[in-house]
Amino acid sequence: MTLSPLRLRLLVASLLAVSFLGALDHTIVSTSIATIAGSLGALEQLSWIMVGYTLAATVMLPIAGKLGDILGPRRVFLTSLVLFLAASLVCGFAPGLGWLVAARVVQGASSAGLQLMSQTIVARVTSPRQRPRYLAIIGAAFPIAIVVGPVLGGLIVDFWGWPWVFWVNVPVGLVALLLAVVAVPKLPGGAHPRFDVAGSIVFTVSLVALVLGVTWITDERLATAGLGCFAFAAIGIAAFFVIELRSPAPMIPPSLFANRTIAACLGLSAIIGVGLFAITSYLPTYFQMAYRTSATVSGLVPIATVLGMLVSNLATGFLVARTGRYRPYPIAGTALGASGLLTMAILPAGLPLWVPMAVMAVVGIGTGGFMNLIFAVVQSAAPRESLGVVTATTNLVRQVGATVGTAMIGGLVGFGVAAALPAGVDAAGLTPQVVHGSTAEVQTAVAAVYHDVFSPIFLVLACVYAVGILAAVLLPQGRLSDEPSPVAAVEPQAEPV
Structure with a gap:
């Protein structure tokens, strides 16, 4: 479908506002989580405020993608936005932890629909060559929210009170909703109307078990239950693939993985989750301990990483939109990421803080070069009736990679630091x-303990990005087409020999 330039601008503005809303909600709450839990008298269960959101968002990704293909992305997008705003109101009025967690689950589930349908709508109204530009603009919401969210959350809690952390979503969301009603076109579904109920149930239960296992495995009191969840998740995921192979309307069609472009993009998406997103949350603690900086100063390193990601994401989107060439950017990006993380692994202790800041900015630049580009590429290789599913799957592998990677790194850091601390230093406090x-x-x-524990972690993550270089090389040569595909998308056009 072709839109007028004005309507396309309104559409992008609406999608950007909604994407920023969803990304900001997650980062803004992280700063105020202790205040919220303390106010509700539930400090021991404060992790569920975040776990409920993340769990629902992860589980809902493939379901929302399939619903978008069946019902059309506009219906799912508008419904998700209304649910998100309603849940935000309930969060602020929650009288206890149970109400808050339940509302956060609805928020997480609806945020998955917002994120996915934003990307799917762009794919449905633009040509393959236009998509990188608009996906880069919409994708800029995530790095901006990482920088702005914690600061804004602290200010709101200090001056307005914690309910406004959630209520601030409402005025912005209502403006975005009005824009969306006007600008988002009616896009029909096209997928088989049958829904894979058995696959959805098994997939949901398996992912719940996986996320719970990741959450509990680092807690000594729940470690056994965490291992049981991992075993259950492994059995469930195996059963899910068997169900999908036999289902007449699978939630995640196995045939998609046979496509070389899609398989390579899924690998790149997983590498971003494991290789960068998993380590970002531990960087402030690392620099506070190894470089002996304050909490405020330690935040400069992830900010430098995110800013590098933001700049290269926008630049790559506009460059690919002009030329149609996409393959060099994932190759260069994964190489930069691997080089930067390798440098972090071998940096000696005691250097000025600007050195690791510059190195992590390079990692961010490399990652931003293909972070959102792969969505445009994977959508160009999928049929129109599977755009929601393939977009959801690309997001899903990144989310699961980040979740599992974060838990593994947390466990390694906790165990490694406790084992290496000098006598007389209590690890618990x-x-x-x-x-x-x-x-x-x-x-x-x-400082020496933290440096020695994190160095091998950075080395392993550099190897993860090195695997990403191979995945990027597997992408076929070609250019993204500048012609809209009203019936079905096609593989990227092969270049003439």
Whole structure:
């Protein structure tokens, strides 16, 4: 479908506002989670405020993608936005943790629909060559939210109170809803109307078990239950693939994985989740301990990473839209990411903070070069009736990779630091504030421990990005077409020999 330039601008503005809303909601709550849990008298269960959101968002990804293909992305998008705003209101009025977690589950599920349908709508109204530009603009919401969210969350809690962390979504969301009603065209579904109920149930239960296992495995009291969840998830995922192979209308068609372009893009998406997203949340603690910085200063490194990601994401989107060439960017991006993480692994202790800032900015630049581009490429290789499914699957492997990677890194850091601390230093009460108030000898010893624990982690993540280079090389040569595909999308056009 071809839109007028004005309507396309309105559409992009609406999708950008909604994408920013969904991304900001996750980052803004992270700053105020302790305040919220304390106000509700539930500090021991505060993790469920975030886990409920993440779990629902992860589980809902393939379901929302399939619903978009069946019902049309406009219906799913508008319904998700209304549910998101209603859940935001309930979160602010929640009288207890149970109400809050239930509302956060609805928020997470609806945010998955918003994220997916934004990407799917762009795919349905633009040509393959136009998509990288608009997907880059919409995708800019995520890195901006990472930078803005924690600061904004702290200010809101300090001056307005924690309910406004959720209520601030409502005025922005209503404006976005009005724009969406006007600008989002009616896009019919086209997939088989039958829904894979058995596959959906098994997939949902398996993902719940996987996320719970990842969440519990680092807790000594719940480690056994976490291992049981992992075993259950493994059996469930195997059963899910068997169901999908036999289903007449599978939720994730196995035939998609036989497509070389789609398989390579899924690999690249997983590498971003495991290789970068999983380590980002641990960078502030690493620099507070290894470089002995304050909490405020330690945040400069992830900000530098995110800003590098933002700049290269926008630049790549516009360059690919002009030339149609896409393959060089994932190759160069994964190579930059691998080089940067390898450099982090071999950096000696005691360097000025600007050095790792510059190195992680390079990692961000490399990742941003293909972070959203792969969605345009994978959509160009999928039939129109499977756009929602293939977009959902690409998001899903990134989300699962980040979740599993984060848990693994957390476990390695916790075990490695506790085992290597010098005698007399209690691992249970070790905080940056405690270390900074200790003697110079203790500070030096703890800094060396954190440096030695994180170095091999950075090395492993560099190897993950090196595998990404192979995935990028597997992408076929070609250019994204500038012609709209009203019936079905096609493989990227092969270049003449």
